[in-house]
Amino acid sequence: MLLKNGNIEAIQMKSLLRINRAISRVRDLYSLVTLLASETSKVLDVERSTVFLYSRKTDELWSYVAEGESEEIRFSASQGIAGSVFRNEKTLILRDVSENERFNRTIDRTTGFITRNMITAPIINPSGVCIGVFQVINKKKGNFTDKDAEFLEIVSSETAVTIENVRLLESRKRMFESLIKALTVSIEARDPLTAGHSFDVTFLAGKIAEYMNIDADTREAIYYAALLHDYGKIAVPDSILKKPGNISEDEMSILKKHVQHTKIILSSIEFEGKLEQVPLFAAHHHERIDGKGYPDGLIGPEISIGGKIIAVADVFEALTAKRHYRDPYSLKKTLNLIISGIGTQFDKDAVLALRNYFLDIGKLKPEEVPLD
Amino acid sequence: MLLKNGNIEAIQMKSLLRINRAISRVRDLYSLVTLLASETSKVLDVERSTVFLYSRKTDELWSYVAEGESEEIRFSASQGIAGSVFRNEKTLILRDVSENERFNRTIDRTTGFITRNMITAPIINPSGVCIGVFQVINKKKGNFTDKDAEFLEIVSSETAVTIENVRLLESRKRMFESLIKALTVSIEARDPLTAGHSFDVTFLAGKIAEYMNIDADTREAIYYAALLHDYGKIAVPDSILKKPGNISEDEMSILKKHVQHTKIILSSIEFEGKLEQVPLFAAHHHERIDGKGYPDGLIGPEISIGGKIIAVADVFEALTAKRHYRDPYSLKKTLNLIISGIGTQFDKDAVLALRNYFLDIGKLKPEEVPLD
Numbered sequence: 001m002l003l004k005n006g007n008i009e010a011i012q013m014k015s016l017l018r019i020n021r022a023i024s025r026v027r028d029l030y031s032l033v034t035l036l037a038s039e040t041s042k043v044l045d046v047e048r049s050t051v052f053l054y055s056r057k058t059d060e061l062w063s064y065v066a067e068g069e070s071e072e073i074r075f076s077a078s079q080g081i082a083g084s085v086f087r088n089e090k091t092l093i094l095r096d097v098s099e100n101e102r103f104n105r106t107i108d109r110t111t112g113f114i115t116r117n118m119i120t121a122p123i124i125n126p127s128g129v130c131i132g133v134f135q136v137i138n139k140k141k142g143n144f145t146d147k148d149a150e151f152l153e154i155v156s157s158e159t160a161v162t163i164e165n166v167r168l169l170e171s172r173k174r175m176f177e178s179l180i181k182a183l184t185v186s187i188e189a190r191d192p193l194t195a196g197h198s199f200d201v202t203f204l205a206g207k208i209a210e211y212m213n214i215d216a217d218t219r220e221a222i223y224y225a226a227l228l229h230d231y232g233k234i235a236v237p238d239s240i241l242k243k244p245g246n247i248s249e250d251e252m253s254i255l256k257k258h259v260q261h262t263k264i265i266l267s268s269i270e271f272e273g274k275l276e277q278v279p280l281f282a283a284h285h286h287e288r289i290d291g292k293g294y295p296d297g298l299i300g301p302e303i304s305i306g307g308k309i310i311a312v313a314d315v316f317e318a319l320t321a322k323r324h325y326r327d328p329y330s331l332k333k334t335l336n337l338i339i340s341g342i343g344t345q346f347d348k349d350a351v352l353a354l355r356n357y358f359l360d361i362g363k364l365k366p367e368e369v370p371l372d
Numbered sequence: 373m374l375l376k377n378g379n380i381e382a383i384q385m386k387s388l389l390r391i392n393r394a395i396s397r398v399r400d401l402y403s404l405v406t407l408l409a410s411e412t413s414k415v416l417d418v419e420r421s422t423v424f425l426y427s428r429k430t431d432e433l434w435s436y437v438a439e440g441e442s443e444e445i446r447f448s449a450s451q452g453i454a455g456s457v458f459r460n461e462k463t464l465i466l467r468d469v470s471e472n473e474r475f476n477r478t479i480d481r482t483t484g485f486i487t488r489n490m491i492t493a494p495i496i497n498p499s500g501v502c503i504g505v506f507q508v509i510n511k512k513k514g515n516f517t518d519k520d521a522e523f524l525e526i527v528s529s530e531t532a533v534t535i536e537n538v539r540l541l542e543s544r545k546r547m548f549e550s551l552i553k554a555l556t557v558s559i560e561a562r563d564p565l566t567a568g569h570s571f572d573v574t575f576l577a578g579k580i581a582e583y584m585n586i587d588a589d590t591r592e593a594i595y596y597a598a599l600l601h602d603y604g605k606i607a608v609p610d611s612i613l614k615k616p617g618n619i620s621e622d623e624m625s626i627l628k629k630h631v632q633h634t635k636i637i638l639s640s641i642e643f644e645g646k647l648e649q650v651p652l653f654a655a656h657h658h659e660r661i662d663g664k665g666y667p668d669g670l671i672g673p674e675i676s677i678g679g680k681i682i683a684v685a686d687v688f689e690a691l692t693a694k695r696h697y698r699d700p701y702s703l704k705k706t707l708n709l710i711i712s713g714i715g716t717q718f719d720k721d722a723v724l725a726l727r728n729y730f731l732d733i734g735k736l737k738p739e740e741v742p743l744d
Contacts (some may be wrong), residue, residue, distance in 0.1 A: 150386070165537045168541055169537075171644045172545060176551065178641045178642040179641045182640045182641045186607070186637045189606070235558070235562070239610070265558045268553070269550045269554045270547055270550040272543040272546070272547060
């Protein structure tokens, strides 16, 4: 028996190594928990594993991952074995469910699956709060041992850490993104005429980047740069920003300075990884391929990919929006104008990507926006 | 032998459970890696464990945690066994270092420790990049086995996940914080007279909260609320915000609206956990205990703790700063004024905390700021 346990533990160790490797590789929570469940079923030699999470809103446990079930299982957190383990926060080995009065037969009746025995372990998060239970059901040969329960506890704690880490990171990401969106709204609120501009530019820049097959990390940087590209307008006085009529050359040069302000402000943010490019991408949105743009008069190869993309999206959005002094341009007219700027004002690939997007969604026919 | 392995693996499993529980509890990276090292030494029965991390800047490996050494160990990443495992990304068992020519004796000579045998495992992060090595040195009894190496690989992968998760979270936190600071700078840039105001208010609010023994999470919320309390001024026109002389009643009522704007803007940010209180804290900074404040005329018990604290810090900072029409007030005069507002304008505990802070740092004597 000890000898056999030795072998089992060797298998369990190998399994933990596989699980750990997966955790360090996979970032998608659902795939990870699915893997934890299937790996656990294999190692403990059971028919199925189920991970129930607790919903505070409804005071229920629901199956986040349920092997062998396509439908979600959901029940009151005060019900059955799972509910009892959830509340007592202690692992429970049940060698014969028919002997236990707490066992909730409704689920078996609904799913058609017959539960013979199970171990249920609580999933306790870093703050010591129980967030669900991990259940392994029907040992294929022999009975569940205390060592099986120990293994399940390890896996449960891995599950807890994994869920918590993903949640924390997601939560920080959401906060960061919503903060940037709030800024964008607040800066645009100063000039009702252009409200929504940055969001539209961001959407289009995202489409262009997608059609150019830009990698996900760089696309994230383009996303933030597009949202914030006009943030520097915070430093432009109302008298110029909101002037309804034509503005003088002096006023224009002050207005143009918003790009430098954007760059200075964004550079003080500690963007990390690929997001380090955000300030540069935003700072290049008025540069032109032929070197006649501002603020630095950079030429094609010197302009960042993000800058090239946002430049196209920015002009496209401005032309198709209403202004005091003119009606919005049509899609066809705007895109033809932008196509005519390929190689002088605009990057060819970025313009072609935008064109392909509008062809794909059926808003334009190729012959309406010829390439020459 | 198999029997013995069985026992060892049972011990290893228990150890992994302890490690996992710690990872799900401890948030401080150094403590966690230290625990991983000591747990590993215990389980593998070795004299010491060392975790080397790679520094890209200097192309060196350096001891993040080195059991038994008080000094940091640092060497070129192309040197020794550690360097070779780091580059090949394969675990290496060395049963007798004297037989291996790659073994770097300089470190033993420096530390005075004699290495007999070791296992070195690479630490590979979720992106597949090797970020360091985990080394266990001098098995106390017998030789290192393949199973020991397997265990070390599990621990290494746990180390990698832990480091990566903490780094990602820290990086998002830093980005978020620096973004908020950048905003604060940009909003204050519109009115040079009050530049730096929000940072000074934030510092003082932090001190008051500290002296009131407010918990860390709430302090973080107060920190962000203090930085952003005047952000709504973005919606106040230049003509009022920058007016040098006295402003009319109408203009004052527009100026006062900055609090509502702050609240609306901050409410659109998905603050999570205790940070959910940030919009409320910021929105209450002009409320008064006696109900004569704005925008809502709340009375004492209705005002959030953050609002009460920021109110004190805000008025204190404004009075001790220079204005067009007056010189800065002295510390003594200001604090006495604020003390006289206890129970009408200000919360008693917040004022006492501020007073205690200035007494503690020796800037004022108790008799200079009497309480009756």
